[in-house]
Structures are given as structure tokens and as C-alpha cells.
Amino acid sequence: GKFLRIDTVFTSHGSDVKILKNLGWLGKFIVRFSITNSRKFSVVSSSNLQIIQSLLSNKKLLDKQKIIPMGIEDIFYAQSKNTRKKNNDLVKYLYFGRMVHYKGIDLIIDAAKKMKDENHFNFHIDLIGSGILFDVFEKEIKHLGLHNSISMHHFAQKAELINYIDNADFILIPSRLTKYEYEAGPLSLIESMSRKKICIVSDSVGFIDFANTTNSLIFENDNSLDLYDKILEGSSLSTTQIKNIKTAAYET
DSSP, X not given: OTTTTOOOEEEEOBHHHHHHHTTTHHHHHHHHHHHHTOSEEEESSHHHHHHHHTTOSOGGGGGGEEEOOOOOOXXXXXXXXXXXXXXXXXXXXXXXXXXXXXXXXXXXXXHHHHHHHHTOSEEEEEEEOOSTXXXXXXXXXXXXXXXXXXXXXXXXXXXXXXXXXXXXSEEEEOOOOOSSOOBOOOHHHHHHHHTTOEEEEETTSGGGGGOOTTTOEEEOTTOHHHHHHHXXXXXXXXXXXXXXXXXXXXXO
């Protein structure tokens, strides 16, 4: 854009700036150069913007910014055709996303092991996604004897995914903050809220801007015990509480 004298805009989704921040002076230079020579830029959350702010000496450059959350497809607002007959003895949980370390799937497995050992209630967890740790998690689940409680699936088509969401009682979003990685979204939070679902979400995600105690259950970053506690809290909600949280989630 600078070379061709063309107005340039860019957007940041989180981990890009997190990586640059860890490059020291070079990372700061790249961020400052990009912002200085761009007409405008957007970020997907306020925490995303804070990372950029920490790399800038000239705060006036932030006059070019706007927070614009990522959008979701209209299909997620389509009326549910789900006719699931709920088994009151079984609580169903769902995770969907990439199978990589910072997504926190191992936290779900740790919490599930504790749930099974302490036998609080009958549950099943579906994990949907692909990634370098898919086989690792699958082996760990078998090793811990959780293969009857946790099912793993590769990425599903949108209609099939929505069916999984609609059939779940709770959606698990356990992303963790690491030195090099940061979940600026994730879209799975908003997609699930659009289906009137209760999300159990890590407080480290960028979209925590839109999550609170009225529309979701929030647990501490990288803390499987707190995730476990929030799962138990969710299982003890009254019918009225569940309805109110789902309504607030959809409004969000």
C-alpha cells in the first residue's frame, strides 16, 4: 500500500499481535509501521486493542482504530428443526473448534475425569474438530477410560454442527492464554449464543467483552478445577435460571 500509494486498512484477530509482541523491538517496529502507514485498522475485541496499545509509543495512532467483532453466518439464526427428546438423566456437553494446545481441550478431559471419578451425574461430551492434537487427545481419552463419556469427531458441515449445538445442554469454550497465542474470539461463543445455548467459557478469550454472569458461565483461564466447578454449577441451575441465561445469550 505504501509503495503503490494505495489506501490500506487491516484487521487484527489477536495472536498475530501477540506473536509480534514477543519479537521485541522488531515486533514493535512492524506494528508501528503498519499502523502509521494504514488509513484505518480494526480489532475484534478491546483486549485485542490493549495488546496493540502496549506496543505503541504514539497513542494518537489509535485514532485510526475501531473495534468490530467478527460476524457469524445467518444460518445460525435459522429456526431450530431439532426434535430431540431430552433424557433427563443425561447432560450433554459440546466443544467445537481446532484441536490445538491453546484451545484447551485437555482442560475438558481433566474435568471429565474428575466428573467420572466423583460420579456426580450422567454426562456425555462431544469434541468436534481437527488439528495436530486430535490423535493425542483420542489416546488420552482411551487411556483414562473416558471413551464411553467423550466422543471425538472431525469437523462437521454447518447443518450437522448446528444439530450438535442444538442437542447439547452446554457448550464448552476452554481456550487458554499462552505466551504466543490468544483467542481473540472465538466465533463458537457467538454461534452458540445465537442458538440459545449456555456457554461455559474461559475468561481469557477476547469475546469475554460480551460474556457475563447473566448470559454464560465463566471460569478462570487454564484452570480445569474451576471449569469442573462451573460444570457442576451449570448442572444445578433451575429451569428458570436456564431459561433466563439462554434468553440473555440470544439477545447478546
